[in-house]
Amino acid sequence: MPKIVFLPHQDLCPDGAVVEAETGESILDAALRSGIEIEHACEKSCACTTCHCVVREGFDSLVESTEDEDDMLDKAWGLEPESRLGCQARVADEDLVVEIPRYTINHAREH
Numbered sequence: 001m002p003k004i005v006f007l008p009h010q011d012l013c014p015d016g017a018v019v020e021a022e023t024g025e026s027i028l029d030a031a032l033r034s035g036i037e038i039e040h041a042c043e044k045s046c047a048c049t050t051c052h053c054v055v056r057e058g059f060d061s062l063v064e065s066t067e068d069e070d071d072m073l074d075k076a077w078g079l080e081p082e083s084r085l086g087c088q089a090r091v092a093d094e095d096l097v098v099e100i101p102r103y104t105i106n107h108a109r110e111h
Ligand code: FES
Pocket: 039, 040, 041, 042, 043, 044, 045, 046, 047, 048, 049, 050, 051, 072, 085, 086, 087, 088
């Protein structure tokens, strides 16, 4: 089973975490199952950016993002070339290293 290494995030997983993922499972679902409460304001329907993740390793193993995902990602706080929406990016058979951005767009508005 592929593993996802979540890098430390000050609120969601201060020490980081290693999660066993199922092939075909979304990064978001794997995180939630392991108690890493990444936001998912639109309930995983590709209509917000709160589940934004940056895939630091293994990005190329993921099925490419759709146009809808790319359109949403354009609005994400802290967009990077290896950004994905956690609810849309499905784990393939390679291990991943994932960084959860410090802010979501909801936080960015508040600050
Ligand atoms: S939860 Fe809204 S796009 Fe992923």
